Amino acid sequence: MSKTRRDFIKISSLSAAGIFAGAKYLQSAIPGNATKLGEIGNLNLNRTPTYCEVCFWKCAGWVHKNEDGTIKKITGNDDDPNCNGRLCPRGTGGIGMYYDEDRLKTPLMRVTGKDGKQTYREASWDEALDFIAKRMKEIKEKHGAECTALLTHGSGGHYFGSLIKAFGSGNVAAPSYAQCRGPREVAFLATFGEGLNSPEPTDIRDTRCLVLIGSHLGENMHNGQVQEMSDAIDKGATIITVDPRFSTVASKSKFWLPIKPATDIALLLSWMHEIINNGWYDKKYIEKYAYGFEELKDYIQPFTPEWAYGITTIKPDQIRETAREMANAAPAVIIHPGRHVTWYGDDTQRVRAMAILNALLGSWGRRGGFYIPDITSVPKYPHPHFPEPARDWRDAMGGKYKLADLALASGVCDATIPTPDLDCHIKAWIVNGTNLIMTLPDQRKTLDAINSLELMVVIDTMPAEITGYADVVLPECTYLERWDDLRILQGRFPTISLRMPAAQPKYNSKPGYWIAKELAKKMGLGEYFAWNTFEEKLDWELKQVNSSLEEMKKIGVKKLTREYDDIYFNDGEDIEFNTNTGKIELYSTALEEEGFDPMPRYTPHQEPPEGFYHLNYGRAPMHTFSRTTNNPNLADLMDENVVWVNPKVAKEWGLENGQEVYLENQDGIISDFKIKVRVTERIRFDSVYMIHGFGHTNKKLTRTYGKGASDSQLITRVLTDPIMGGTGMRGNFVTFRFEKESEAQS
Amino acid sequence: MRYAMAIDTKKCVGCSDCVVACQTENNVPIGHCRDWIVEITDGTYPELEIEIRSERCNHCENSPCVRCCPTGASHYEDGGIVVVTPNKCIGCGACITSCPYDARYPHPDGYVDKCTFCMHRVKKGQQPACVSVCPTKCMYFGDLDDANSEVSQILKKRKYKTLIPEAGTKPHVFYLI
Numbered sequence: 001m002s003k004t005r006r007d008f009i010k011i012s013s014l015s016a017a018g019i020f021a022g023a024k025y026l027q028s029a030i031p032g033n034a035t036k037l038g039e040i041g042n043l044n045l046n047r048t049p050t051y052c053e054v055c056f057w058k059c060a061g062w063v064h065k066n067e068d069g070t071i072k073k074i075t076g077n078d079d080d081p082n083c084n085g086r087l088c089p090r091g092t093g094g095i096g097m098y099y100d101e102d103r104l105k106t107p108l109m110r111v112t113g114k115d116g117k118q119t120y121r122e123a124s125w126d127e128a129l130d131f132i133a134k135r136m137k138e139i140k141e142k143h144g145a146e147c148t149a150l151l152t153h154g155s156g157g158h159y160f161g162s163l164i165k166a167f168g169s170g171n172v173a174a175p176s177y178a179q180c181r182g183p184r185e186v187a188f189l190a191t192f193g194e195g196l197n198s199p200e201p202t203d204i205r206d207t208r209c210l211v212l213i214g215s216h217l218g219e220n221m222h223n224g225q226v227q228e229m230s231d232a233i234d235k236g237a238t239i240i241t242v243d244p245r246f247s248t249v250a251s252k253s254k255f256w257l258p259i260k261p262a263t264d265i266a267l268l269l270s271w272m273h274e275i276i277n278n279g280w281y282d283k284k285y286i287e288k289y290a291y292g293f294e295e296l297k298d299y300i301q302p303f304t305p306e307w308a309y310g311i312t313t314i315k316p317d318q319i320r321e322t323a324r325e326m327a328n329a330a331p332a333v334i335i336h337p338g339r340h341v342t343w344y345g346d347d348t349q350r351v352r353a354m355a356i357l358n359a360l361l362g363s364w365g366r367r368g369g370f371y372i373p374d375i376t377s378v379p380k381y382p383h384p385h386f387p388e389p390a391r392d393w394r395d396a397m398g399g400k401y402k403l404a405d406l407a408l409a410s411g412v413c414d415a416t417i418p419t420p421d422l423d424c425h426i427k428a429w430i431v432n433g434t435n436l437i438m439t440l441p442d443q444r445k446t447l448d449a450i451n452s453l454e455l456m457v458v459i460d461t462m463p464a465e466i467t468g469y470a471d472v473v474l475p476e477c478t479y480l481e482r483w484d485d486l487r488i489l490q491g492r493f494p495t496i497s498l499r500m501p502a503a504q505p506k507y508n509s510k511p512g513y514w515i516a517k518e519l520a521k522k523m524g525l526g527e528y529f530a531w532n533t534f535e536e537k538l539d540w541e542l543k544q545v546n547s548s549l550e551e552m553k554k555i556g557v558k559k560l561t562r563e564y565d566d567i568y569f570n571d572g573e574d575i576e577f578n579t580n581t582g583k584i585e586l587y588s589t590a591l592e593e594e595g596f597d598p599m600p601r602y603t604p605h606q607e608p609p610e611g612f613y614h615l616n617y618g619r620a621p622m623h624t625f626s627r628t629t630n631n632p633n634l635a636d637l638m639d640e641n642v643v644w645v646n647p648k649v650a651k652e653w654g655l656e657n658g659q660e661v662y663l664e665n666q667d668g669i670i671s672d673f674k675i676k677v678r679v680t681e682r683i684r685f686d687s688v689y690m691i692h693g694f695g696h697t698n699k700k701l702t703r704t705y706g707k708g709a710s711d712s713q714l715i716t717r718v719l720t721d722p723i724m725g726g727t728g729m730r731g732n733f734v735t736f737r738f739e740k741e742s743e744a745q746s
Numbered sequence: 747m748r749y750a751m752a753i754d755t756k757k758c759v760g761c762s763d764c765v766v767a768c769q770t771e772n773n774v775p776i777g778h779c780r781d782w783i784v785e786i787t788d789g790t791y792p793e794l795e796i797e798i799r800s801e802r803c804n805h806c807e808n809s810p811c812v813r814c815c816p817t818g819a820s821h822y823e824d825g826g827i828v829v830v831t832p833n834k835c836i837g838c839g840a841c842i843t844s845c846p847y848d849a850r851y852p853h854p855d856g857y858v859d860k861c862t863f864c865m866h867r868v869k870k871g872q873q874p875a876c877v878s879v880c881p882t883k884c885m886y887f888g889d890l891d892d893a894n895s896e897v898s899q900i901l902k903k904r905k906y907k908t909l910i911p912e913a914g915t916k917p918h919v920f921y922l923i
Contacts, residue, residue, distance in 0.1 A: 073770035075879070086881050089763040095770060218759035223881055230757045230882035246787075248759050251796035258792040621761035633769065636776045637762045646791065681791045 048502045049077065049556030051487045053154055053479035054090040054097065055624040056176065056198060057223050058487050059083035060495075060557045061091060063480055063502035071095055071480060071502055079557040081224060081491045082199060088221040089622040089637060096633035097461065097478045098506070102702050104463055104475035105507035120473065125510065125518070128472050133522035135455045135471075136167065139428050145169055146389040147427040149412045153434040155484040155499075156459060156476065159516030159529075160432050162383070166520065166528040170389040171415075171426065173407035175439040178726050184337045186403050186724045187351035190588045192364055193578030195405065197373070197490055202334050204228035206368040209329030211240045211322075213264055213354060215338040216247040221621040222339065238329065240322050242267065245616065245644070245689050246682040255322050261614045261687055262344050262605040262730065263312040268353035269602060270308035271323045273300045275360050280327035282362030289575060290359055292587025292598070299599050311602070330361035332368025344605050345719030345728035348403075352588065353600040359584045365569035372569075373490035374562045379544045381537045383528045395423045401725035403594060408725045410440060410718075416449040428455040432476075432512065435464035438626040438693065441715040441729050459515060462630060463700035476512050477505035483513065483534040486541060492567060494560040496545070498538070498552040596723055605719075605731065607686075612666060612733035613649070614687040617711040626693035626712070629704040641694040641708035642678040646687075650679040653736055662737040663688075665714040670740060672697055675709035688734060748807075748890040749825040749863055750918040751877070752897050752906065753800055757884035760785055760798040764876035764885070771864065771875035778851050780861040781876055797923075800876065800885065803828060803849040803861040804909065804917030811841035811850065819857070825889065826918060827865050832857040846913040863887070890918070 047062040052074075060080035066072045074094050078085035087094075107128035108120035123131075139147060145168025150160050153174050161172045177185075185195035204210060205228040218226055229249070233239070239253040242264065250256040259267060275281050276297050286293050305316035326333050335354045341347050363369025393407060396415035401408065413436075416426040429450075440446045450456060450469050458470035467473045476482075480502050487497040505511065517529040531537035539549040547558055569575060576582045580589040592598040608614055622637040623629060629639075643663065645655055655661065660674035673695050683689050695710030719728030760783045768780050781802035788795045805828045812820045812828060819834035820841050830841075830850075835857035842850045842858060853859040864874035868887075872878065877885040888895030901920060908917040 073767075083881075086879050086883075087763070088881050089761050089766050092763055092770060092879055093766045218761070218882075221761055221881065226759065226761075226881045227883065230884065233757055246791070246794045246796070248796070248798070251794070251798075252756065252759075256792070256794075621759065621763075622766070632776050633766055636769070636779075637765060680787065681789065681794055682787060682796075684791065 048500050049497070049553065050074070050479060050499045050502065051497045052087065052091040052094055054094050054628060055221075056154075057082055057088075058489065059087055059091050059223050060487065060497040061087055062556065065502065069503070071098055074480075077497070077556045079555065079559055080497065081493070081495060081559075082489065083223050084227060086223070086227065088223045088226070090221065090624055090628060090634060091223070093622065093628075093631060093633035093637070094480065096631035096635075097628075098480045098503070100462070100630060100632060102463065102630055102700060103461055103478075103507065104467070104473060104509065106475060107508070108473040110471045123472075125508070128474060129515075129519050129522050132455070132457055132472055132519060136428065136523055139454055140168070143425065143427050144390055145387075146171070146391055147425050148430070149173065149393070149416070149426050149428070150430045150432065151175070151409055151412060151434055151436060152432045154432075155479070156432040156512035158485045159513045160430055160459070162528055163516045163520050163523075163525065164430060165386040166383075166525045167523065168387045168389055170392040171407065171412055173393070173409040173412045175409040175434055175436070177406045178404070178408035178410045178724075179342055179439060179441070179729075180340045182342065182404065182406065182408075182724055183347035183721055183726045184339075184341045184351040185405055187348045188337065188355050189405060190348075190403075190579070190590050191352060191355035191359060191585055196337055199224055199489065199491065200337065200339075201371045201373040201490070202336060203368050203371045204334060205231050206332060207232055207237055207329070207334050208332040208368055209238045209240065209326050209334070211242070211326060211333070211335045212249060213242045213268075213336070213338060213350075214343070215336050216243065216249060216618050217336070218248045218252070219621055220339065220619040238325055240325065244614070244684040244687050247618075255318070255325070257312075257314045257318060257322065258684060260311070260313045261616065261684070263602075265346065265350050265353055265600055265602040266303070266308045266311040267314060267319065268350070268357060269300055269303035269600070270305045270319050271326070271357060272296070272353070272360065273303045274305065274320055274323035275327055275357070276300060278323075278327075280323070280330075281360040282330060284572075285331070285362035286360065288572070289577070289584045291579075291581040291583035291585050291589075296356070296586045296599060311604075326357075326361060329368075331363045331366035333361050333363050334358070334369055335361075335363075342721070342726040343728050343730040345721050345726075345731070346603060347721050347726050347728060348723040349597065349600040352591075356586050356600070359586060364584065365575075367568050371492055371567050373492070374494045374567075375490040376488060376494035376496060376545065376560050378486060378488055378496060378541050381531055381540050383530060391423065391425070393426065396425070397725070398422055400722070403590065404724040409434075409436070410727050411725055413440060413446060413449045416452050417445070418452060427453060428457075429453055430457045430459070431466055431470070432459040435460075435466050435626050437465035437469075438710060438712040441712065441718045441727050443713060444716070459512065461509070462627065463698055464627065465696065465698050468698055474515055475507065475509040476515065477509035481505040481509070482511035483538065484511075486538065493562055495557055496542075496547070496552075496560070497557040498549075500553060591723065594723070608733040609666065612735045614730070615663075615665065615711065615714055615732040615734045616687050616689045616730065617692045618689065620691045623691065623693055626696065629693055629696060629707070630701040632703065635703050638691075639704070639707055640676065641691040642676045643709070644678050644680050644683040644689040646683050646685045647679050647681060648685050650677065655679065655736065662740060663709055663714060663734040664737045665716060666733045667716045669714055669716055670737060671695060671709035671713060673706050673709055747825040748918065749805065749827055749868065750888065750890045750897050750920065751863070751874075752886040752900050752920045752922055754884040754886075754904075754922040755797050755799055756922065757882040758798045758800055759882055760800075761881065763879050763881060764800045767875045767879035768861070771867075772862070774859070775854055778853070778859070780851075780859065799921055801847065801849075801909070802876070802919065804847055804915065804919045805861075805863060807916035807918065808914060810844040810846070810913075810915065814840045814844045816840065823865060825868075827863050827868075828860075829862050829865065830858050830860060832859075846910045846915065
């Protein structure tokens with residue numbers, strides 16, 4: 001839970017036990033007796049620029065140091081549009097990543113003892129990289145270079161991506177696509193000819209109506225968006241939240257629609273019905289820019305609010321009133337596309353329905369709706385062309401998921417597990433910055449794939465669960481200790497920002513770029529990393545855009561001006577959209593060509609069996625995925641997850657607040673650890689809710705091991721999106737168990 | 747000069763950034779905090795309300811903690827900021843008991859610690875760390891005696907409350923409702 005006051009007794013006992021080892025550094029970090037007031041203010045804090053790596057928002061900031069050079073705190077960069085000088089709790093608590101004493105400290109290699117027992121032994125960098133290079137060469141000779149894959153998240157993808165492409169493989173995948181935002185990219189591409197990318201070009205700052213479908217903005221700390229939502233609240237914008245849970249933002253909303261889980265498409269269709277049949281859509285905009293309006297109009301006729309009421313449990317009056325509210329605000333209205341949208345397997349279609357609503361209200365390309373983002377292109381330090389891979393993960397998909405515009409991490413996983421009828425050929429994984437055990441659904445399948453591998457190398461800062469399955473573990477230093485590629489992001493105006501090391505790498509850890517370059521040299525691919533130092537590479541790239549490393553060290557973020565004054569469509573402007581018809585496709589010709597519904601269809605989803613509840617999961621503002629739960633600063637804010645249970649359900653089961661239970665899913669999977677019950681009115685009677693990322697099983701994560709339960713472990717039923725291969729994870733149901741059989745026997 | 751803070755409960759999302767920013771700014775040992783989040787849910791599904799507040803020392807005009815301190819360690823600074831001088835504090839805990847807001851904690855180094863409104867920053871013309879970091883910009887800080895300060899202005903415009911007014915402490919932290 002959020003940080004609450006601890007009582008006096010509790011604090012005393014905690015401090016007697018030494019609190020956490022982290023307290024030691026906090027004291028040692030301050031010279032002398034500086035915890036006294038006044039002296040802190042006299043410290044000369046010098047600062048270096050960085051951008052945050054705790055989540056994908058990548059806010060730019062400053063790392064401040066004490067006089068003795070130790071890292072004190074991180075604050076936001078005022079010139080950065082992603083954070084406007086204000087980092088979120090994770091960014092502020094990013095120092096915990098650096099000081100975490102559980103970090104990976106030196107390369108590890110798997111060895112088998114005489115007794116057959118496998119362990120890790122410490123290795124030198126040279127030895128570990130030699131081993132990897134040798135094994136990669138063997139795999140290339142035996143199977144072909146394309147039989148290797150990179151699974152990645154974050155900055156390291158640049159270097160390990162180059163490495164594996166230079167080696168001859170095209171398998172570079174991030175779970176952030178097929179396990180997260182993929183469906184919405186495909187849906188917006190199909191509708192507007194443009195994906196959303198990151199940060200999403202939602203003009204929340206100037207919106208008059210923000211509609212959130214299961215998106216819990218504020219609990220997910222997408223920093224700039226949370227800031228703009230707060231601005232919109234100040235300006236009196238209406239927020240409409242659709243969620244079976246009374247989320248934080250639901251409590252800030254004028255309308256909260258407590259929808260029955262898995263029925264969102266029905267609500268979206270009935271909103272279209274109201275907006276079209278009442279003539280509330282943007283007629284000029286639709287006439288000029290849209291394709292398929294008549295087809296859509298005919299199609300939505302059966303979807304009255306009364307029809308939707310029977311499915312969604314949202315009252316017809318509320319559907320009408322909220323549709324009217326959106327229309328009144330149009331075009332300054334945003335049906336927010338969300339970010340983690342892999343829910344029920346019809347996710348591309350659900351987000352399509354959201355895209356269509358935005359089109360009907362004329363919000364795409366309009367102030368208060370979606371702006372047209374700009375991004376700058378910075379030439380990359382020259383390297384030879386990458387070879388063309390002979391085949392890739394798609395060859396194992398049997399012709400499916402052609403509309404996926406990026407690689408599927410789950411596809412790479414599938415292409416690794418040998419099957420008789422498909423070309424499943426991948427033999428080696430390099431895994432960087434993503435804890436696949438808790439990222440991919442259906443852990444048994446992930447383990448099957450890992451067991452089929454001839455080599456797995458994991459590069460991470462922390463002993464995440466995935467490291468335990470690796471042949472070689474390489475310790476990367478944290479973002480506070482390394483250079484990284486420039487952050488080049490889209491926004492209202494383009495920006496570039498710099499990350500430079502604020503301190504030397506701790507222990508025997510190394511930056512990602514160094515690891516990739518050294519490995520490339522050993523693999524005979526050194527020419528792809530031709531720079532001598534990373535500073536030289538950055539300076540070369542910055543000079544191509546009339547900046548320099550010297551300048552960027554001083555400012556951290558460089559704001560560039562838009563090339564054209566085209567942030568919104570001009571009234572009546574002719575626009576060619578990047579779709580088959582050159583129009584906004586209400587009726588999708590691309591989906592039709594591939595044999596899918598050209599307009600979104602509501603299909604009922606399975607309901608929980610008796611005694612089971614929808615397993616809904618989400619984010620807490622102080623944690624990112626499963627990667628921050630061991631961070632001393634962030635664990636101090638929330639050190640375990642709890643399962644939200646409606647009071648009626650709690651009564652039926654005799655559950656009390658704070659009671660610890662196991663969760664068991666529909667496939668008989670029981671959570672490794674117990675989780676505390678939170679009895680709360682904020683959750684529907686047919687659902688439970690928990691924060692993702694807890695229930696770690698690696699004992700080396702000393703602070704977070706065994707705390708709470710893992711939703712990932714309970715997500716064994718995957719509802720795959722036939723359009724783009726997204727792995728829908730919300731089709732799982734759980735029930736409560738008071739003990740495990742093993743406990744009952746003992 | 748009377749320093750005060752106004753916190754907008756309509757904007758706060760309870761993210762705890764104020765808590766961690768305070769900890770790193772003021773070297774608050776992990777396991778302790780000078781500010782914290784309170785969340786109160788009212789009603790039954792689906793007729794619900796939540797109030798989320800970032801709480802801290804209220805820097806009361808009539809502070810029980812200053813009154814009861816046997817050594818004078820707890821005292822008022824300029825602008826009415828209530829502060830503990832660590833080397834005068836004997837850690838007796840009388841102030842902890844007397845505070846109706848539970849705003850003080852025993853620092854492992856043997857003295858009692860609490861929010862200082864980041865006096866070291868305020869003296870330099872900066873905002874307290876919690877105010878400067880808040881992603882929702884839900885906190886306003888300034889001088890109540892200055893009618894043009896942000897905090898005076900927002901209190902003029904909005905409805906507000908203080909916590910436990912019946913304790914008669916005259917808090918200087920206001921909650922916009």
